[in-house]
Amino acid sequence: MADIQGSAHDTELDVVIATRDRPARKLDACLDALRQQTFPRFGVILVDDGGRDPLAPRIGTARPGRRPLPIRVVRNEESKGPGASRNQGVALSDAPYVLFIDDDCVSRPELVARHRAALTRAAGPAVSLGPILAPPRRRLPPWTHWDADRLGREYARLARGESTPAWTHCYTGNLAVRRADFLAVGGFDERLARQEDIELGFRLSRLGCRFSFDPAAVVWHDSDRTLRSWTRIAALSARFDVLIDQLVPDAHRLASVREGLGRRHWLLRLARRLCRPAVARRCAVAGAIAVGCLLHALHVDRPSLAAFSLVWDLEYTRALEEATGAPAPR
Known part of the structure; x- marks a missing residue:
C-alpha cells in the first residue's frame, strides 16, 4: 500500500x-x-x-x-x-x-x-x-x-x-x-x-x-461504454437479478422485476410477443440499433431513446427467460 x-x-x-x-x-x-x-x-x-x-x-x-x-x-x-x-x-x-x-x-x-x-x-x-x-x-x-x-x-x-x-x-x-x-x-x-x-x-x-x-x-x-458492452449488460443484469433472488429471497427481486416489466409501455410488451422466435428478436434488435443510431445522429432524440428501450427490453427479457425458464410478462 x-x-x-x-x-x-x-x-x-x-x-x-x-x-x-x-x-x-x-x-x-x-x-x-x-x-x-x-x-x-x-x-x-x-x-x-x-x-x-x-x-x-x-x-x-x-x-x-x-x-x-x-x-x-x-x-x-x-x-x-x-x-x-x-x-x-x-x-x-x-x-x-x-x-x-x-x-x-x-x-x-x-x-x-x-x-x-x-x-x-x-x-x-x-x-x-x-x-x-x-x-x-x-x-x-x-x-x-x-x-x-x-x-x-x-x-x-x-x-x-x-x-x-x-x-x-x-x-x-x-x-x-x-x-x-x-x-x-x-x-x-x-x-x-x-x-x-x-x-x-x-x-x-x-x-x-x-x-x-x-x-x-x-x-x-463520463461513460466510455461500447455498444457491445452495453447490450451485454442488459443480459447480465437479468442473470444477476435471478442470482440476487436466489441469494436474498426476502428481497423479492424477481417479483418486483416482473411487476415492472408488466407496467412497461404497451408497444414494448407487444414487441416481446412478436419477437419470441430467436430470429425475429435478433432482427428487431439489429434494426432498432441501426434506427436509434441514425435518429440520434439527426438529433431526433425521443424516437432514438425509444429504439434503445426496445433493444434493452428484448435483450433483458431474453436472458431472464433463459435463466428462469418462465416467459417474461407480456
Whole structure:
C-alpha cells in the first residue's frame, strides 16, 4: 500500500474508489474534482484491482492553487472484482463515513460536504444518495444517452418528491454510508459482479437504514461504454437479478422485476410477443440499433431513446427467460 500526497488518517470521511485500467485522463479528472471539494477533512482510498500497470507511480500531484489530496493506493496483483475491491477499501478506512464513487465520475465541489451533512444529521442508520448525471454540454453516444436519460428522469422524480428514495436507488457511482452500518451488514456480496450495490442497499434497508436523496450532491458520469458492452449488460443484469433472488429471497427481486416489466409501455410488451422466435428478436434488435443510431445522429432524440428501450427490453427479457425458464410478462 502506498500513501500519496499526505496522510489519509484522522479524516471524517473516506472516498473509496475501485479502478482497473481506467484511462489516465479520466481517473485524473475524477481525482482533480475531489481536490476541489469544499469540505477539507476527507481522504481517498484508491483500490487498483489488478490493472496492467501499477497506479501509484502515476498518480499526479495537485495542480498549482489546489490543496494536496490525501490518497492511499492499494494494488491487487490479480483482479478480485468490484465488490471485493470496495470492501478492501472500506477495511482500510477508520473514518466514520464512507462515500463510494466510480473512477470515471467527476464530482461537484460540494459533494463530500453534502453527503457528510446528510449522514451526520440522521438520527439512526442512514444512506445518502445523489444523482449520477451526464456531463453538461456533452453529446453522448446513443446507448449511453439512453442510460443517462433513464437515470435523469428517475432523479427528477426523486427531486420532486414523486418517488421515494429506496434501496433500489443504490448505485456505487454516488453512495454514502456510515462505515459501521456497512460493516454491520457484511459489505458488498463478493459473489456478485453486477448489481452488488443494489443488493447491498436491500441489506442496509433490512438493517433499518433511512434513505435520503440530495439533488445537489452531483457527480457527472463520463461513460466510455461500447455498444457491445452495453447490450451485454442488459443480459447480465437479468442473470444477476435471478442470482440476487436466489441469494436474498426476502428481497423479492424477481417479483418486483416482473411487476415492472408488466407496467412497461404497451408497444414494448407487444414487441416481446412478436419477437419470441430467436430470429425475429435478433432482427428487431439489429434494426432498432441501426434506427436509434441514425435518429440520434439527426438529433431526433425521443424516437432514438425509444429504439434503445426496445433493444434493452428484448435483450433483458431474453436472458431472464433463459435463466428462469418462465416467459417474461407480456
